Amino acid sequence: MVEFRYRDDEVTEQPSVTLDAFLDQSNATAVRLEPDDDARALIPFLDRLTLIEVAFPKFRDGRGYSSARILREAGYTGELRAQGDVLVDQIAFMRRCGFDSFAPEGSLNPADVEAAFARYENVYQGAADAAVPVWKLRHG
């Protein structure tokens, strides 16, 4: 269940299919990536996808962060959802990598999530979000 969503468009109702299933057939508009799936395989199809769900079976497995950035860097503008072991202490990193919805397995306190997003006013490096890195602020 999607607990936190930071988009204004309609929620995709279609269930997501696995990457293999998607590449085999399909005209699905929602797909789910496991940590060891190559996100780049989706690049030719980004226009027709409205939801990409990235699985985090364990929060320590950080491959999904790279998947997310790769998809955003390739121009994907649909919903990018982090699903699974999504914790309040990682959620700000996820958002910076381009996730804009979150389906944590456990429940998260909305106030804690807001606090996590607001914690750091500035960032040191460019990523997939709109945050302006400190070096850019320093040099105009």
Add this chain to the structure above:
Amino acid sequence: MKLLTGNELGSGAVTWWTGSGWSIHVEDAVDVGESGEAILHAEEGARRVNAPYIIDAIDTPEGPRPAHIKDRVRALGPTVRPDLTLKPADPAAGDWII
């Protein structure tokens, strides 16, 4: 015999289960027999101990002595800094550690 040991959550100090509470002195430790797991869960849940585990030990006239060298070092303090151990005034206090 089996001992239950862990650390105090706030201070980090090494502690030993005494049968009714926790002590920093291994000499106060008691054999937990088969009940170690149950005590461990209850005490950890109540945050009276952090990262607890059960160890093998032998009973001696001076008190329980952990079987493994790591827990013997834990029981007194660093062998290279007798001044920082639990018994800084007793130069022979660490004779049983190694």
Add this chain to the structure above:
Amino acid sequence: MYKYDNYDQAIVDARVAEFRDQVNRRMAGEITEDQFKPLRLMNGLYLQLHAYMLRVAIPYGTLDSRQTRMLAHIARKYDRDYGHFTTRQNIQYNWIKLEECADLLEDLASVEMHAIQTSGNCIRNISSDQYAGAAADEVADPRPLAELLRQWSTFHPEFSYLPRKFKIAVIASPEDRAAMRLHDIGLELVKKDGVLGARVFVGGGMGRTPMIAPEINPFVEADDLLSYIEACLRVYNRYGRRDNVYKARIKILVHEIGADEYRRQVTEEFAHVKTLGIDPPLAELERITAFFAPPAFEATEAEPDRSDPDFAVWLDQNVKPHKQAGYAIVNISLKPIGGIPGDASSSQIDVMADLAEKYSFDELRVTHAQNIVLPYVAKRDLYAVWHALREAELANANLDLISDIIACPGLDYCSLANARSIPIAQKIATRFADAERQRDIGELKLKISGCINACGHHHAGHIGILGVDKKGVENYQLTLGGSGAEDVSIGKITGPGFDEDGIIDAVEKAVEKYRELRDGDERFVDTYRRVGMEPFKEAIYG
């Protein structure tokens, strides 16, 4: 020295607040130890044998006197009056209370310091050459790039949950004083046609499977470096092994797919990453570089008076040439005979801070060999510096000699250790206490680890010692022929291990064999490389 601006300070302050909140949640029972552990580790807080241990980052090993005094203050206020300098140029405190940790971090933040990413599967403190800015052989000061990397790697959103920890070293001299090629990424700054860039080595490391990093790129221009390193990390984050913690370091990935294939993947990723605009403009590197401008050296030709023989010995052993005429680099050895390698008391730390302020343009460095450097001392002040060091029992004249031992904390402190390291270091130093004998033996890098994780760099020791657990008893393996310098190599094991006294005897036999076999002014490691293992084996086991 780099100085924080408001952005840097705000980020560190926010981290203190975040950690305070995490500690409070733990103390209140809102999160379990399993959930808290990765959070505290991300901030360098371990639960060790006797207590919590906090590792404080010393970026590229550089400190000013105010920061150094704060380290002493922390040792007094929150610990037991001493600190331990580590092989990654950091400092560790062994007796920290969780409930006081946030206050400690707040004190640290007041002098522009932190414990961010000193543990965890993220990019760790960037290490560098302790002679940066003072060495005659450097093509540039490596620290501005190290600071640029520090900022880039701090809270990097994509690389905070890597397969395993990630260590980067930056040097700028052909002489490698930072064990650069034994890092996950090693950078050596070089100039090509007047343009600053770096040789990039990837996939070195010690631990269970020691590897020397192969060169992945002979020259990456300075303004491409962040993109290039980002590409190196992205390939690792995606394809590094996560099925086995012992095979999760990048060295295993590079080794398994081969340097050529890794290079190909990085080249491809870099071509993409470079289009993203993540490299700061050169103006940012220039802004940082301005903080590392050479200090206001005076024109001085004065040479020290060598008439005090103890002073002359120290001068010859611990003082190194400087790129500035009239100045010298002073090495403060934290290896007194029979002492604990890398430990310094609060008052000793204060003395070193005072000396830095008075005689070294307010700067100190921590070395990966667990010593301290005063990088900018006028030669006319050397005698005064030596005097003050001697008063504080810090004038040990043994730099790079057999008693200048690297040792991890070992089983006296560390919950991962299998055997004690410190007592072995103490006994070896005591066995070779005779200063003349040490100097006759010459450069001999002896390094001791208390477990296979190799924090004591034993693989890179001319003589290395590895403590293992043999059925509950400490046992020590001996290796010969390693080096962490530009002649980098991995030591080879001599044969069966020894008990505590046996290892001391074995070291002495190996050293005496070297004295017998050496040719001219050959170092121990040179003789070993010339004659091979056999004669040493015979001497040790024969």
